[in-house]
Amino acid sequence: MGNLLKVDELQIELVTARGVIRAVDGVSFCIDAGETVTIIGESGSGKSTTAMGILGLLADDLAVSSGSVQFKDGEILGKPKALSEVRGKHIALIPQDPMTALSPVHTIGSQLRDAVRHSGVRGKSAETARAVELLEQVHIPDPAGQLAKYPHQLSGGMLQRVLIAGALAAGPELIIADEPTSALDVTVQANILDLLLELQERTGIGMLVITHDLGVARLVSDRIYVMKDGAFVENGGAEELVRRPQSAYTKKLLAAVPVLGPWSAGQTKAGVRA
Amino acid sequence: MSQTVLSVEDLVVEYPVPTGTFRAVDSVSFSVDRGATVAIVGESGCGKSTIAKSIVRLLTPTSGRIVVDGTDIAQLSEKALRPFRSRVQMVFQDPYGSLDPHLTAVDIVGEPLRLQGVRDKRERAQRAAELMDRVGLPTTALHRRPVEFSGGQRQRIGIARALASGPEILVCDEATSALDVSVQAQVLDLLREIQKDTGLTYVFISHNLGVVREISETVAVMSKGRVVESGPTADVLAHPREPYTQALRAAALDPTSMVGIKPRHITAKRPTEPTPVSPQAAMAPPAGAAS
Amino acid sequence: MTTVTDDTERLRPSAVTAKDIARAGVTRRARDSRLKIWVGSICALVVILPVAFARVLPLPSPDATDLGARRLSPLTDGHLFGTDQLGRDLLARVLFGGQVSLTIGVLAVVVSGLIGLTLGSLAGYLGGWVDTVVSRLLEAQLSLPLLMMLLLVVALFGSSIPVITFVIAIAQWPEIARITRSLVLVEREKPYIDAARVLGLGKFATLVRHVLPNIIKAASLVVLLLLAQAVLLESALSYLGAGPQRPFATWGRIISDGQDYITTSWWLVTLPGLVIVLMVVGVNLLGDGLRDRTAGSSLRGFLKKFRPNRSGA
Numbered sequence: 038m039g040n041l042l043k044v045d046e047l048q049i050e051l052v053t054a055r056g057v058i059r060a061v062d063g064v065s066f067c068i069d070a071g072e073t074v075t076i077i078g079e080s081g082s083g084k085s086t087t088a089m090g091i092l093g094l095l096a097d098d099l100a101v102s103s104g105s106v107q108f109k110d111g112e113i114l115g116k117p118k119a120l121s122e123v124r125g126k127h128i129a130l131i132p133q134d135p136m137t138a139l140s141p142v143h144t145i146g147s148q149l150r151d152a153v154r155h156s157g158v159r160g161k162s163a164e165t166a167r168a169v170e171l172l173e174q175v176h177i178p179d180p181a182g183q184l185a186k187y188p189h190q191l192s193g194g195m196l197q198r199v200l201i202a203g204a205l206a207a208g209p210e211l212i213i214a215d216e217p218t219s220a221l222d223v224t225v226q227a228n229i230l231d232l233l234l235e236l237q238e239r240t241g242i243g244m245l246v247i248t249h250d251l252g253v254a255r256l257v258s259d260r261i262y263v264m265k266d267g268a269f270v271e272n273g274g275a276e277e278l279v280r281r282p283q284s285a286y287t288k289k290l291l292a293a294v295p296v297l298g299p300w301s302a303g304q305t306k307a308g309v310r311a
Numbered sequence: 312m313s314q315t316v317l318s319v320e321d322l323v324v325e326y327p328v329p330t331g332t333f334r335a336v337d338s339v340s341f342s343v344d345r346g347a348t349v350a351i352v353g354e355s356g357c358g359k360s361t362i363a364k365s366i367v368r369l370l371t372p373t374s375g376r377i378v379v380d381g382t383d384i385a386q387l388s389e390k391a392l393r394p395f396r397s398r399v400q401m402v403f404q405d406p407y408g409s410l411d412p413h414l415t416a417v418d419i420v421g422e423p424l425r426l427q428g429v430r431d432k433r434e435r436a437q438r439a440a441e442l443m444d445r446v447g448l449p450t451t452a453l454h455r456r457p458v459e460f461s462g463g464q465r466q467r468i469g470i471a472r473a474l475a476s477g478p479e480i481l482v483c484d485e486a487t488s489a490l491d492v493s494v495q496a497q498v499l500d501l502l503r504e505i506q507k508d509t510g511l512t513y514v515f516i517s518h519n520l521g522v523v524r525e526i527s528e529t530v531a532v533m534s535k536g537r538v539v540e541s542g543p544t545a546d547v548l549a550h551p552r553e554p555y556t557q558a559l560r561a562a563a564l565d566p567t568s569m570v571g572i573k574p575r576h577i578t579a580k581r582p583t584e585p586t587p588v589s590p591q592a593a594m595a596p597p598a599g600a601a602s
Numbered sequence: 603m604t605t606v607t608d609d610t611e612r613l614r615p616s617a618v619t620a621k622d623i624a625r626a627g628v629t630r631r632a633r634d635s636r637l638k639i640w641v642g643s644i645c646a647l648v649v650i651l652p653v654a655f656a657r658v659l660p661l662p663s664p665d666a667t668d669l670g671a672r673r674l675s676p677l678t679d680g681h682l683f684g685t686d687q688l689g690r691d692l693l694a695r696v697l698f699g700g701q702v703s704l705t706i707g708v709l710a711v712v713v714s715g716l717i718g719l720t721l722g723s724l725a726g727y728l729g730g731w732v733d734t735v736v737s738r739l740l741e742a743q744l745s746l747p748l749l750m751m752l753l754l755v756v757a758l759f760g761s762s763i764p765v766i767t768f769v770i771a772i773a774q775w776p777e778i779a780r781i782t783r784s785l786v787l788v789e790r791e792k793p794y795i796d797a798a799r800v801l802g803l804g805k806f807a808t809l810v811r812h813v814l815p816n817i818i819k820a821a822s823l824v825v826l827l828l829l830a831q832a833v834l835l836e837s838a839l840s841y842l843g844a845g846p847q848r849p850f851a852t853w854g855r856i857i858s859d860g861q862d863y864i865t866t867s868w869w870l871v872t873l874p875g876l877v878i879v880l881m882v883v884g885v886n887l888l889g890d891g892l893r894d895r896t897a898g899s900s901l902r903g904f905l906k907k908f909r910p911n912r913s914g915a
Contacts (some may be wrong), residue, residue, distance in 0.1 A: 050618050052626035063614050073573070079491035080462070098627035103617035193355075222354040223518065227562040234573060249491065252564025259572060273604025279566050284606045293496035295521025297565045302557055303550030367800045389804075396802035409793040413815045423801050469797070476801065 040109065041211055041243045042091070042128075043067040047104040047114070049090045060086040062267035064106070070210065073237065073244040075254040075275075078264035079290075084247045085133070087264075088213050091245075092130060093120040108211070125155050129204035131214040135196035135221070139188040140247070145199055146184030149206070156207030171202040175232060194225035201232065211243045220255060230257055251294050255279050263287050316367070317399075317480050317511050322385075324361050335361040336372070338537035343529070345479070346506065348513040350544065352559075357533040358463035359516045363484040366514060367401045368392055373435060379480065397427060400473040404485035406465035410457040410467035414467055416443065417453040423475040442471040446501060464493035470501065471515040482514045487522060499525055520563045524548050532556045612653075630895060638891030645884025649877055653700035664851065673867045673871070684858060684869045695851055696874050703852045706767050707832040713771035715825040718778025723817075725779070727809045728785030740776035748773055749838060756844040763846050768882040770835050774828050781824045785817040809839075820893075829890040830882040837878055853878055 049061035061083045078084040089095050091106050093113070106114040108128060113119045124130075132138040139148055149168040150161070165184065172180030175198040188196060195212045197217065204212055214233065218226035234257060237244060248254055252281050254261050258275040263286065271284040282288045324336040332351040343349045351359045365372045368384060377385040384395050403409035410419055420442050421435040429435050440450045446467040457465055466486065473481055483502070487495040499522065505511060515526050523530055524544055531541040532555065540553040551557045623629055652659065668689030676684040676692075683692035707792025725736035755769045758879025789795065790813065798808045833853075839845045851859075853874050 046614075048614060048617060050616060051622055052628055054322065054632070055629050057616065057618050057623075059616070079493065096627065098625060098630070101622045106911065187564055191540070197872045223520075223564075224354065224562040226564075243489065250564070251492070251566045254570075255566035255569050256564055257573070269607050271604050273608045275572055278604050279569070281604065283604055284608075287604075289493055293493040293497075294566060295499075295519070295525045297521050297524060297560075297563055297570065298549065300549050300551065300560050303546075303552040369796055369799060393802055396800065401797070401800045403793045403797060405793050409797050411794045411798075411812050411816070422798075422803075426802050472797070472801075 041070050041072075042245070043105075043107040044087075044091065045105040045107070045109075047087065047090065048102065049086055049095065050101045050186065051086075051095075051099055052101065053099070058104075060100075061090060064118075064264070064267075066262055066269070066272070068211065068243045068245055070243050071237065071241040072259045073234075073257050074248060075246040075248060075258040075261045076264050077248055077251065077254045077261055077290075078116055079249055081266075082264045083267040084249075084264050085215055088130075088215050088245065088247050090114075090123055091113055092128060092213065093117070094130075125152075125209075126207045127209050128211045128213060129207070129209040131197075131200050131204050131212060133215045133219070134240060135193050135200055136188075138200055139196065141188055143187075144184065145188065145191070148205055149184070152203040152206040167206070168202075170200070173204055174205060174236070175199075175201070175202045186284055192225075193221050194229060197221060197229050198232065201229075201236070205236070208240075209242065212246065213245045213247070215247045216249070217246065219248070219250065226253070233257065244273050251279070253291060263290070314345055315342045316345040316380055317514065318376070318378040319362070319366070320376040320378065322362065322365060322377065323373045324365055324370065325373045328384070331449075334536050336365070338375070339531075339533070339536075339538050341531050341538070341541065343480075343512050343514060345512055346510040347529065348506065348515055348527040350515045350517060350523040350528055350530045351533060352517055352523050353533035354518055354559075356535070358536040359518075359533050360484055361516070362533075363401070363482050363514065363516045365397050366480075366482050368396075369401075396469075397423070397476040398478050399480045399482065400476050400478040401482045402466070402469050402473050402486040404488055406462040406469065406489055409469050410465055410472075412457055415454045415456055416448070416460075419457075419468060420471045420475055423472060427476065439471075439475070440588060442475055443468075445474070445505070446471045447497075461494075462490055463498060466490060466498055467501065470498075470505075474505070478484075478511070480512045480514065482516070484516045485518070486515075488517065488519065502526065520548060520559060521565070532559065613728045635891045635894040638887045640836070642884045642889070642891055643885030645880050646888055647884075649700070649881040649884065650704065653697050653704055654703060656697040659697070661694040661697065662691045664690060664698040666690060673863065673870075675867070676869050676873070683873050684867070686856075686870055687863060687867075690858075692869065692873060695856055696853065696877055699851045699853050699856055700877070701875075702763070702846060702850045703833055703836050703854075706746075706763060706770065706836045706846075706852075707829055710770035710832045710836075711825055711829045713767065714774035714828065715778055715822075717771065718775040719782050719814075719821060721775070722779035722782025722821075723786045723809060723814060726783040727790055727813060728805070729854075733783075736779065740779050743772075743776050745880075748835075749842075752835070752839060753842065753844055756839065760846050761839075761847055763850070766836065766839060766846060769839075770832050773835060774832060777828065778821065778824055782817065782821050785820055786813055789813050789816055823889055823893050826892075827886060830885040833878065834882060893912065 041053065044067065045065050046063045047061055047065070048059070048063050050214055051058045051060050052073065064087060066074060076084045076087060086095070090100065090102050095102070095191065102114055104114065105112060108123050111119060113123055146168060149171065150164040153164045153167045158164055168184060169180045172183060177183055177195060177198050183191070191199070218229050221229060231255065233244065236242065246254070255275055260272065261275050261278045262269045262272040262285070263278070264270070265286050271282065271287045278287065279291065282291055319342065322336050322339045323334065325332045325334050337359070339362060341349060351362060353359050358532050364370045366377055372385050375385060376383045379399060382395070384392060387395070416426060417436050417439045420439040421481065424435045425437055429438070436453070440453060443450055443453060448464060448467050448471070452460070457468070460468065487498050490498060501528065502513065506513060513526070515523070517523050527541070527544045530544040530547050532539045532547065532553070534555050540547060540556045547556065547559065551560050668685070671679065671685050671689040673687055674681055674685045676682065678684065681691050681693065683696060686692055686695065721736050725733040752769050752773060756765065759765045795808060795812060798812050803811070836845060836852060837854035837857070840852045841858045844855050845852050845860065856874045857871050860867070864871050
């Protein structure tokens with residue numbers, strides 16, 4: 038099991054001013070093609086560190102990683118050459134905050150072209166064509182026109198779509214989405230999650246989603262891992278975990294989510310405006 | 312006998328922008344009874360934070376009235392406003408930025424007491440200790456600095472500080488939005504408890520419908536500076552009338568009410584199908600400055 | 603069924619080796635800042651302490667001329683630094699001269715610090731016309747050629763110690779004001795300032811009680827670094843003949859007195875110059891080290907946290 042990503046006893050320790058902190062304490066999981074696995078946890082649980090550690094994005098002079106991370110049966114943990122082969126091309130990252138994840142002084146077009154170039158496409162017109170194609174895939178209106186804009190001219194939702202487009206540039210087999218909707222308004226969130234699921238249906242990519250939001254986790258996942266203090270406390274199918282949680286921590290998390298209850302559209306009364 | 316302790320009438324707040332003026336709050340009106348909670352909910356840029364800042368007079372509104380217990384404070388000068396400051400207090404969104412990093416907890420909570428004329432340092436410390444206890448923090452924490460507390464604890468300190476002035480109205484500006492979900496639940500519990508004990512009136516700003524449902528009896532839904540819909544919270548959330556409210560409601564994710572596994576439209580299915588919202592409308596960037 | 607993993611019993615060994623700790627960014631930074639503080643303090647104190655205690659040291663008088671012992675090279679006849687062209691002991695001259703130089707430097711920095719902090723924080727906090735006036739004033743001053751301006755003032759008002767001190771203070775306040783203004787601008791936007799206003803604290807009270815205490819550390823570091831610059835400015839003025847007049851022989855004056863003999867008696871210019879360099883470098887290193895200091899002052903105490911098998915925050 039685990040043809041795409043297999044993580045075995047991953048341990049990440051951080052050397053900080055307050056001592057050695059064990060951010061990730063022996064986690065194991067795997068992801069298949071076409072599957073979405075979500076790691077859910079509160080702040081300080083180690084979920085983002087896990088994602089960064091898998092991709093080798095933690096600073097060398099800060100993190101000490103041990104254990105094993107295998108992508109398609111090839112070990113990548115602690116192997117810079119293997120990582121640079123895989124990063125961006127086979128495993129792509131959608132970073133946390135869309136508003137700050139893009140360079141403010143370069144146009145969307147030039148940054149997308151950078152991503153496209155990294156995947157092997159050469160020549161400005163070919164790169165631009167591919168960039169437009171990617172923007173179409175993520176349903177951005179008027180893609181050719183957006184290329185000339187700067188990040189500050191786009192809304193959070195649009196920027197997130199651009200980041201997703203950039204992640205898709207090389208046709209990766211696995212996407213790691215770090216809090217893909219936390220910085221977005223709730224109506225925009227719905228559309229971004231729709232987009233991610235649609236892309237997965239179309240291309241069969243695997244997804245690792247990191248989030249603190251139980252609703253997002255429930256919506257997009259096949260399987261959910263609940264993380265606390267660097268270790269998993271429970272895991273299972275999304276429906277199963279939310280319906281019949283067993284560990285006290287998962288139950289506590291679910292109980293803490295405010296309940297909204299069922300709803301239906303009300304009758305509009307003419308002229309009622311507060 | 313309930314009485315209106317806060318009444319906002321035709322509030323307008325405008326900002327000058329390069330192209331003219333931007334109306335962040337466009338003729339908003341609502342009122343709150345003593346001991347009740349009104350929630351103002353909306354997405355970023357709708358003007359809810361601007362309303363919060365207007366009520367506590369961190370900014371002066373362009374026009375309109377903010378009536379606190381019979382007096383319109385909207386246009387009062389700083390000097391005339393001073394006696395009203397203690398009656399309307401605020402709990403801020405950012406637990407990491409809303410406490411002075413170089414002060415200890417007892418200083419932070421004691422500052423409003425000093426402003427009210429409590430000169431004796433020991434008396435201030437004692438009352439601060441009582442307030443810290445009230446919000447569920449150990450009195451051993453009195454002499455620690457903010458950096459030594461967690462986000463939820465800092466928010467409690469912020470609440471204790473707000474309570475120290477003895478306010479009648481507490482404006483909570485996204486007070487739980489930056490907290491983990493379990494901590495958020497604890498802080499909401501605390502706020503409800505305090506309201507039950509003291510009859511405090513809350514104006515609760517949030518973008519989270521679930522939190523709004525938990526904390527408020529009345530809700531006003533805002534979009535682009537205007538109130539789109541308002542009424543009893545249970546009604547508005549269970550039977551939203553306006554398309555915007557319906558869009559908000561449809562987009563809110565409640566994990567316990569979902570069924571099945573992917574694709575989305577199956578998982579998020581509700582007992583009654585909501586009116587569909589076009590992706591184009593939901594994707595349009597908000598106009599002008601954020602709230 | 604979901605799977606519950608309860609690994610609380612199983613303790614995984616740490617994979618962090620001593621080598622990892624040694625090359626960690628945080629260790630390097632602590633070590634670097636520690637080193638800078640030590641080296642900087644030693645260099646600065648090697649100059650400042652003898653200067654401060656010049657009177658109790660067994661030194662000949664700095665003004666005692668001995669025409670029989672002119673221009674002796676260092677380490678002859680008990681003269682550690684040699685003698686100058688009038689037979690005066692150079693070390694004594696340098697140390698006593700240093701008293702004047704350092705006094706002027708410290709006083710100038712204190713005055714410029716007060717002016718700069720006050721104007722900078724008012725400009726940053728109040729904004730509006732106050733900011734406009736202060737900013738234009740400091741920009742105007744920064745655009746003037748510094749040394750020319752100082753020479754002009756000295757030419758107009760004479761070169762007494764108070765004038766020199768004041769002149770150097772005027773030269774330095776813009777830089778302090780600019781940094782203070784930036785720090786205040788950043789601090790002003792933070793929510794705890796809003797919170798103070800909502801509590802009913804007045805504008806000035808907020809500035810003094812909340813903004814200033816949080817920026818004072820960063821601002822003081824700049825002031826410390828400017829001490830070195832003040833001493834250099836004083837030396838420059840004295841060298842050009844605009845410094846405090848005789849009998850005060852400050853470092854700049856000593857160098858200018860010795861410049862005619864630069865090829866024949868190198869020590870007359872080089873040794874005072876080295877003393878200035880040592881002090882300036884020392885103070886700068888100290889300032890850098892203080893700025894980069896991580897929480898947890900001593901390196902040994904810092905390393906204690908990395909004892910094996912200790913984890914958790």
